[in-house]
Structure formats: structure tokens, C-alpha cells
Amino acid sequence: MILDQTLLPDQEKWLTIENTEQLIKVVQNLSVRGAPLLGLAGIYGLFYTAKLAKDYSHFLILAKEIRNARPTAINLSKMIDQELLKCVNTNNLDTLQEIFLSDAFALEKNLEKESLKISQHGLPVLETNDCVLTHCNTGSLATIGLGTALGVIKFAYSQGKNISVFFTETRPLLQGARLTSYELMQVNIPSTMIIDDAVGFFMQQKKVNKVIVGADRIAANGDTANKIGTYTIAVLAHENSIPFYIAAPTSTIDLATKTGNEISIEFRDPTELNPFIKKCQINSINPAFDVTPEKYITGFITEKGILKPPFS
Ligand code: MRU
Numbered sequence: 001m002i003l004d005q006t007l008l009p010d011q012e013k014w015l016t017i018e019n020t021e022q023l024i025k026v027v028q029n030l031s032v033r034g035a036p037l038l039g040l041a042g043i044y045g046l047f048y049t050a051k052l053a054k055d056y057s058h059f060l061i062l063a064k065e066i067r068n069a070r071p072t073a074i075n076l077s078k079m080i081d082q083e084l085l086k087c088v089n090t091n092n093l094d095t096l097q098e099i100f101l102s103d104a105f106a107l108e109k110n111l112e113k114e115s116l117k118i119s120q121h122g123l124p125v126l127e128t129n130d131c132v133l134t135h136c137n138t139g140s141l142a143t144i145g146l147g148t149a150l151g152v153i154k155f156a157y158s159q160g161k162n163i164s165v166f167f168t169e170t171r172p173l174l175q176g177a178r179l180t181s182y183e184l185m186q187v188n189i190p191s192t193m194i195i196d197d198a199v200g201f202f203m204q205q206k207k208v209n210k211v212i213v214g215a216d217r218i219a220a221n222g223d224t225a226n227k228i229g230t231y232t233i234a235v236l237a238h239e240n241s242i243p244f245y246i247a248a249p250t251s252t253i254d255l256a257t258k259t260g261n262e263i264s265i266e267f268r269d270p271t272e273l274n275p276f277i278k279k280c281q282i283n284s285i286n287p288a289f290d291v292t293p294e295k296y297i298t299g300f301i302t303e304k305g306i307l308k309p310p311f312s
Contacts, residue, residue, distance in 0.1 A: 002041070004031045005141055009182040020049045020062045027069040027076070030173060034142020035216045035252055036111050039075030042066055043107060046083050047100040056091040060084075071264040072225050072289045073216040074254040079107070108144050114249045115145030117303035122152030122212070122247055125301065126161055131208050133166045133199065136227035137179035138214035138247065149212040149247040150183060152301060157189045165191035166208050168199065170227060172272045172286065196229050203240040211237050212301070215248040222294025222309025223260025228287055234296035246292075247301040253311050260291035 001014045006029060015031060017023050023045040026032050032041050045066045053059035067080040086099050126132060132153055139150035146154055156163055165184060170176035177193055184191045194202060202208050211233060217225045224230075224246050237244040257263055270284040299306040 002026060002032045003141070005033055005179060006031050008141075008178055017044070018048060019052055020045060020066060023048065024065060024069045027066075033175070034137065035073035035075045035214065036114075036143035036148070036249060037141075038070060038073050039079035039251070040104060040107050040111065040144065042076045042079045043083055043100055043104040046080065047097055047104060050093045050096040050100060053093060056087075056093060059093060059096075060087075070266055072266045074218075074252055074257075075216075078251065078254070111143055111249070112145035114251075114303040115143055115147055115151050116155075118148055118247055118249065118301055119146050119151040119155030121303070121305050122245070122301040123156055123159060123161075125152065125212070125243075125245060125299075125306070126156040126163055126210065128162045130161075130163045130210050131166060132163060132210040132212055133168075133202075133208045133233070134180065134211070135168045135176065135196075135213045135230055135233055136170045137175040137183070139180065139183040141179050141183065142214065143249075147183075148214045148249070148301075149245075150180060150214075152212055152247050153189065154183075154187050157187065163189070165189055166194055166202060167191060168196045168229065168233075169193055170229065171196050172274075175227070196232075199233050200236045200239075203236050203242060209242060211242060211244045212247050213245075215246045215252050216289055217257065217263050218246070218248060218253045218300065218309075218311070219257040219259050219263060220253070220255045220309070220311050221259050222297060222300070222311070223263070224292050224294070224297060225260065225263045225265070225289045226292065228290050231290040231292045234292040238296050243298040244296055245299050245301055245306075246297055250302045250304055250307075255311060260293065263289075263291055265289050265291075 049062045139147035168176045266288040268286045270286045
């Protein structure tokens with residue numbers, strides 16, 4: 001069962017996913033989203049696929065469809081590839097079901113532990129009276145446990161650091177306005193939502209003095225893909241001498257991707273930008289992610305500590 005993130009914060013509706021087609025649909029429409037959670041959803045998807053596929057070759061075709069459901073977050077394709085390696089030892093779909101289910105449970109536990117460690121390693125980054133800016137949603141809804149960037153923020157506050165938060169609404173699907181606000185309200189951290197375009201204004205006004213965001217894929221050289229608008233925030237942080245951190249599990253680092261130029265960016269339906277587009281037929285384009293060059297990134301807060309690229 002997944003909490004349908006497209007309906008939050010208005011409705012808390014749980015969806016029961018029982019087959020590959022439903023899984024791909026909820027991944028693509030962002031009912032389930034966030035890089036670490038996509039990896040977990042992928043393994044559960046493999047379990048149902050092994051259960052329902054006609055035979056092993058049918059299973060492989062469907063597994064590939066799950067793998068390619070969203071291209072930018074490495075966690076989905078990486079987890080599927082890792083699981084498919086296990087098929088080298090057996091093609092028996094009953095055995096594979098057992099393997100996938102137990103791996104999904106194990107990953108779930110692991111993600112929770114990783115979230116906590118990321119938050120603990122991020123604690124020294126935040127100081128009392130900091131106002132930290134974050135973008136998109138990187139909390140409990142995007143992973144298991146506390147989250148990544150939002151996890152660092154929530155943990156620091158729970159440890160008595162008197163911090164406040166600015167968060168962007170995150171156009172066009174409003175992961176900030178709908179999801180980050182939902183999570184921040186639950187823990188009562190003093191927080192203020194701003195439009196994406198106001199980031200520069202508040203940095204110039206010295207209302208923001210740190211940035212922590214998540215990641216969908218980190219190249220070996222440190223270039224990082226994250227929600228569209230992250231690159232703009234990083235350049236503005238640099239211009240205003242504000243430290244800019246990425247918080248992510250090391251599983252988001254993709255050593256096979258040497259630099260950000262090789263990261264495949266998801267382009268989504270332009271009608272997400274504006275429901276009137278179809279009617280007035282204005283040309284529009286909707287990239288869901290952008291790549292921040294590593295030179296703008298102060299450090300990577302991971303479950304292994306604060307790291308600097310290049311990664312190996
Ligand atoms: O399109 P989304 O909502 O899946 O994008 C999510 C992000 O960009 C997050 O910042 C990223 O996945 C990290 S989640 C811990």
C-alpha cells in the first residue's frame with residue numbers, strides 16, 4: 001500500500017498496488033516519488049511481477065518497464081539491476097518472489113537506518129539561529145524514516161537547535177507547497193514557504209544562510225541531478241556566499257556516470273505547467289530535473305559522513 005502523494009495534503013488516501021501496470025502508473029504520476037522510495041517501490045514491483053508474469057521472459061520484459069518508468073533517479077534502475085543479477089542463479093519465479101520480498105524488507109530497514117545516519121552527520125552543519133532553505137520534498141514521504149535534506153533539518157530541530165526553514169513551493173507539481181509543508185507542520189518547525197523565484201530575493205536580504213537539498217543522481221565527479229530549480233538555487237547561493245549542501249544516501253551516487261552531462265533528464269507532460277496550454281497552443285517544455293555542477297556544492301551529507309568528490 002502506498003500513500004497517494006498526489007492528493008496530499010488535502011486527502012490521506014492509501015492505494016493498494018497489486019500488479020506491474022499499477023506500480024508503473026503510480027511511479028509515473030508521482031503518487032509514489034523521491035529517489036530512495038522509488039528504489040524500494042521498484043523491488044516491490046519486481047515481487048508482483050514475478051508473481052503474475054506468464055513465464056520468466058515475460059517477467060524480464062515487465063521488469064525492464066519498471067526500470068525505465070522514470071529515468072533520472074538512479075535508485076530505481078540501480079535497485080532493479082541489482083535484483084536482476086540474482087536471476088543469474090535461478091529463473092524460478094517462486095524463488096525470485098521470495099528473494100525480492102525479503103530484499104524489499106531489508107532495504108526498507110536499511111533506508112530507515114541510513115536516513116538517521118544522514119541526519120546525524122548533518123547535525124554539525126546547522127547552527128542555532130540558522131535559516132536553512134530547502135527545495136522539493138526530501139522527508140519521510142520521499143524515503144523511509146526521517147528523510148535526507150529534510151531529515152537533517154528535522155533532526156537538528158529535535159536536538160534543540162533553534163533553526164528555521166524557508167522552503168520553495170517547487171513548481172510545477174508543488175512538492176514543497178504540498179508535501180514539505182505537510183511534513184514541517186507535523187513537527188512544528190518555524191517555516192516559511194516562498195515561490196521558487198523568490199530564492200534570490202531572500203538570499204540578498206540575508207534571510208537565508210544555508211541550503212540543504214536532496215539528490216536524484218550524483219555523478220562520480222559530484223555533479224548532481226535534483227528537482228528542477230536546484231541549479232538556480234546553487235548559483236544564487238554561490239553568488240551570495242551561502243553554503244550549499246546535498247544530503248543523500250551513497251546509493252544515489254552513480255559511479256558509472258562520470259559527469260552530469262551523462263545524466264538522463266526526465267521531461268514531463270507540458271500540461272503540468274499550465275492547464276490552459278492545450279487551449280491556447282503555446283509551445284512549452286517541462287524538464288523535471290536539472291544538474292548542479294559540483295563546484296557549487298559545499299559537501300555531500302551521506303550516511304558515511306560528509307563527503308567530497310570525486311567518488312570512487
Ligand atoms: O519528481 P520527484 O518529486 O520524485 O523529485 C524528487 C526530488 O527531486 C528529491 O529532491 C530527490 O528525489 C531526493 S528525495 C530524498
